[in-house]
Each structure stands twice: as C-alpha cells, then as structure tokens.
Amino acid sequence: MSAMVAEEILAAEEFVPPGVGSFIYPPIFGEVTKPIVMVVLSAVIIAGYFVVTSRRLAVVPGRSQFVAESFYGIARNTMARDQIGGTEFLRYVPLILGLFSFVLVNNLFGIIPLFQFPTMSRIGFPVALALFVYVFYHYAGFRKHGFVGYFKHALFPPGAPAFVYVIIAPIEFLQKFIVQPVALAIRVFAAMFAGHLILVLFAVAAEFLLLQGGLLAVAAPLSFIVAIAFTFLEALVMVIQAYIFALLAAVFIGAAVSEEH
Amino acid sequence: MHSLILAAEEPLPVLPVTSEIIVGAVAFALLLGVLWKFAVPRFEAMYTQRTDAIEGGLTRAREAQEAADQLKKQYEDQMADLRAQAARIRDDARAEGQQIKAELRAQAEEEAARIRLRGEEQLAAQRDQVSRQLRGEISGLSVQLAERIIGNALSDDARRSDTIDTFLSELDGLEPRRDAAPAGGPS
Numbered sequence: 001m002s003a004m005v006a007e008e009i010l011a012a013e014e015f016v017p018p019g020v021g022s023f024i025y026p027p028i029f030g031e032v033t034k035p036i037v038m039v040v041l042s043a044v045i046i047a048g049y050f051v052v053t054s055r056r057l058a059v060v061p062g063r064s065q066f067v068a069e070s071f072y073g074i075a076r077n078t079m080a081r082d083q084i085g086g087t088e089f090l091r092y093v094p095l096i097l098g099l100f101s102f103v104l105v106n107n108l109f110g111i112i113p114l115f116q117f118p119t120m121s122r123i124g125f126p127v128a129l130a131l132f133v134y135v136f137y138h139y140a141g142f143r144k145h146g147f148v149g150y151f152k153h154a155l156f157p158p159g160a161p162a163f164v165y166v167i168i169a170p171i172e173f174l175q176k177f178i179v180q181p182v183a184l185a186i187r188v189f190a191a192m193f194a195g196h197l198i199l200v201l202f203a204v205a206a207e208f209l210l211l212q213g214g215l216l217a218v219a220a221p222l223s224f225i226v227a228i229a230f231t232f233l234e235a236l237v238m239v240i241q242a243y244i245f246a247l248l249a250a251v252f253i254g255a256a257v258s259e260e261h
Numbered sequence: 262m263h264s265l266i267l268a269a270e271e272p273l274p275v276l277p278v279t280s281e282i283i284v285g286a287v288a289f290a291l292l293l294g295v296l297w298k299f300a301v302p303r304f305e306a307m308y309t310q311r312t313d314a315i316e317g318g319l320t321r322a323r324e325a326q327e328a329a330d331q332l333k334k335q336y337e338d339q340m341a342d343l344r345a346q347a348a349r350i351r352d353d354a355r356a357e358g359q360q361i362k363a364e365l366r367a368q369a370e371e372e373a374a375r376i377r378l379r380g381e382e383q384l385a386a387q388r389d390q391v392s393r394q395l396r397g398e399i400s401g402l403s404v405q406l407a408e409r410i411i412g413n414a415l416s417d418d419a420r421r422s423d424t425i426d427t428f429l430s431e432l433d434g435l436e437p438r439r440d441a442a443p444a445g446g447p448s
Contacts, residue, residue, distance in 0.1 A: 020272075020273075020274050023274055024272075031280045035281065036280065036281060036284045039281075039284055039285055039288050040284065040288050042288070043288040043289065043291055043292040046292055047291070047292050047295040047296070050295070050296060050299070050300035051295060051299050051300060054299060054300045054303035054304055055303070057303055057304065057306075057307035058307075059307065059310055059311045059314045069304070072300075072304050076304070090305065093301050093305075094293055094296040094297040094300075094301045095293060097296055097300070097301065098289065098292050098293045098296050101292075102289055102292060121274075122278070122281055123274065123275055123276070123277045124277040124278045124279075124280075124281025124282045124284075124285055125281055125282075125285040127277045127282055127285075128281070128282045128283075128284075128285030128286040128289060129285065129289060131282075131286065132286070132289060132290075132293075186275075189275075193274060
C-alpha cells in the first residue's frame with residue numbers, strides 16, 4: 001500500500017521522503033485495518049504454536065520440542081525466575097511468555113514478506129500491552145504487601161533520612177505509576193517506528209532513483225543494498241526490543257514483590 | 262480517529278487509536294488465557310516430570326549402589342566367618358588327631374609293656390622249671406659219676422683222664438648243654 005502511495009507521490013518527479021503516511025492503512029471494513037488483522041493473527045499463531053507444541057511434551061525433547069522449550073525457558077528462567085524469583089514467579093510465567101512472544105512476532109512482521117509492517121509501530125498496541133503490565137505489577141505488589149504496605153514499599157525505600165522522603169516519595173510515585181509503563185510502551189513503539197521508516201525510506205529511494213533513469217539509476221542498487229542491510233539490523237532490533245519489553249515487565253513485577261529494596 | 266492518507270491531515274503517530282488499544286488488549290488477553298490454561302501447565306508438568314526422572318534416576322542408582330555395598334559387606338563378613346570357622350575346625354581336628362594318636366600310643370605302649378612282662382614271666386617260669394629239672398638230673402649224674410670214680414682204681418693220671426673223658430662224652434650224648442655239667446662236676 002505504502003509503495004503505491006509512494007509511487008503516486010513520485011509521479012510529481014520530486015522526491016518526497018516517506019512520512020507518517022507509511023504507518024496509516026485504510027480500513028478493510030469498519031475500523032479494521034491491516035495492523036489490527038495482523039495483531040489478531042499473531043495471537044492466533046502464538047496460541048496455536050504453543051498449544052500444538054505442548055500437546056506431547058516428552059522428558060527427552062525432540063527437535064520441535066527443543067525449539068519451543070528453549071523459547072519457553074528464556075521467558076520462564078531467564079526472565080521470570082531470575083527477576084521475580086521465589087516460588088511466586090510461576091504465577092507470572094504466562095504473562096512474561098505472552099509478552100515476549102507477542103511483541104516478538106508483531107515486531108518480526110515488519111520484515112516478513114506480505115506483512116512487512118511491524119505492528120508495534122502503531123502505538124495503540126504497545127499501550128495495550130503496557131496497560132497489562134501496569135495492572136499486573138501493581139496487582140502483584142498489592143497482593144504481596146497489602147494496600148498501605150505496597151505504597152510504603154514502593155514510595156519509601158528504606159535507608160534514607162526522614163526529610164529526604166519529601167523528595168523521594170513523589171519521584172518514586174512518578175517513576176512507578178507513570179514513567180515506567182509509559183516508557184515501556186514508547187520504547188518499543190519508537191524503535192519499530194524508526195526502523196520501519198528507515199527501511200521504507202531506502203526502498204522508496206531505490207525505486208525513485210531507478211525510475212529517474214540516467215546517472216541516478218546507478219545509485220539505485222546502493223540504496224537497495226542499504227535497505228537490505230538495515231533489514232538485518234532491524235531483525236536484531238526487533239528481537240532485542242521484544243526481549244527488553246518482557247524482561248522489563250519481569251523486573252517491574254520483581255521490584256513490586258521484592259521483600260526489601 | 263480517522264486515518265486518512267492525506268499528508269496534510271496526518272495524525273500524530275504517538276497518539277494511540279482507541280480501536281487498536283481495544284483489539285490489542287483483547288487479542289493479548291485471549292493469548293494470555295490460552296498460555297495460562299494450556300501451554301504453561303503442560304510445560305511445567307513436563308519440567309516436574311523431567312526433574313523427577315533425573316533426580317529419581319540418581320536416587321535409584323544411589324540406592325542400588327548402597328544395597329550392593331551392603332550385600333558385598335555381608336558376603337565378606339560371611340566369608341570371614343566361614344574362614345575362621347574352617348580354621349577352628351581344622352585346629353580342632355588337628356588337636357583331636359594328636360590326642361587320639363597320643364592315646365593310641367599310650368595304649369600300644371601299655372600293651373607292649375604288658376606283653377613283655379608276660380614274656381618275661383613266662384621265661385622266668387621256664388628257666389625255673391629247667392633249672393629245677395637240671396638240678397635233679399645233675400645231682401643224679403653226680404652220684405653216678407662219684408660211684409664210678411670210687412669203683413675204679415684212681416692210681417694213674419691216664420686212667421683218671423680217661424674216666425673223665427668217658428663221663429663227658431656220656432654227658433654229650435645226654436644233653437647238649439655243657440655248662441650245666443661242670444657246675445655239678447668235681448674240679
């Protein structure tokens with residue numbers, strides 16, 4: 001779609017770099033757009049994958065089980081167990097596993113042919129996930145420390161002189177109840193947004209140069225190669241962002257349920 | 262919010278679209294539900310099973326090892342017992358054998374002593390009998406000899422020695438023992 005849009009723009013023979021328009025899709029029906037379909041599809045894919053792979057789990061894993069288990073192990077052991085710890089980490093494994101796989105698949109949509117759009121570059125989706133994390137980690141804190149106990153735990157870290165709390169408590173509040181979840185959503189959104197923009201930019205530029213003909217056409221392959229190189233870089237960034245998102249969720253929960261600071 | 266493609270009216274990308282939040286939340290909630298209900302319990306069950314299999318295997322191996330060690334110790338104890346017992350039996354047998362041998366020897370010696378004693382007694386009795394007999398015969402012969410000597414004229418040496426010779430030759434014919442004759446004879 002965006003390519004078509006770009007083509008139309010290019011008809012004016014003036015290079016217009018891709019902008020926010022690259023992230024806006026016309027509705028297929030009602031308010032349903034391509035990113036919405038992709039998000040639903042990703043949930044179906046992940047749910048299907050884990051339901052199928054977990055159907056016959058053997059003590060000695062086969063090849064497909066090994067892959068599923070490795071992924072599960074990252075979410076369970078590296079994130080949930082190491083960050084939350086104790087025996088209660090098991091309660092949060094579905095959330096961490098879900099966040100990691102959901103963000104990862106939606107990010108990777110950005111470099112998969114036909115999809116070619118990272119859904120997390122539409123901020124509505126990271127916000128939805130951040131809301132989940134927000135509810136979960138504060139719920140975990142209240143559950144563990146009680147209503148007043150959790151506020152005391154979250155806003156008054158021990159070891160500081162009494163008058164310092166006048167400054168610390170508001171900062172902690174701002175940090176834990178506003179900044180952390182907002183930053184969580186924006187981090188993955190911004191990374192996906194910028195990455196996709198760069199990819200589109202070089203792809204569109206290659207096309208423009210090629211269509212212009214003459215000497216400019218010589219530079220087209222260069223632009224194309226850069227686009228491919230950025231695709232590999234993007235693949236790395238997509239995985240890392242998904243990892244960070246899930247890991248931070250685990251860190252927040254871990255901090256909320258920790259015994260002491 | 263409407264998403265129009267017109268560049269002039271592009272909405273800010275940092276402003277979330279409500280429908281996307283709702284769809285994202287619902288999709289993720291459903292995914293979470295599936296993971297929570299199916300995937301995670303199955304994986305956890307498998308982990309438990311695996312831990313059990315590994316630790317159970319180790320425990321079983323350790324138990325088998327302990328049982329084997331115990332059995333071995335038992336056998337060794339038994340072997341030592343048996344060996345000691347065998348040695349004791351051998352010692353006993355040897356001692357008994359020696360005792361029996363000593364008893365037999367004592368018995369044999371006793372028997373031998375008895376036999377010897379009886380032989381000696383028999384010999385003594387025979388000798389007494391012989392000497393008694395001889396004494397009687399010699400006394401008779403002595404009387405005969407004396408009569409003969411007195412009957413003849415004992416004038417010359419030649420005659421006397423002749424007489425003695427005759428006597429002796431008679432004695433020879435009578436009895437092989439010579440030592441008995443001079444004992445009773447005159448000198």
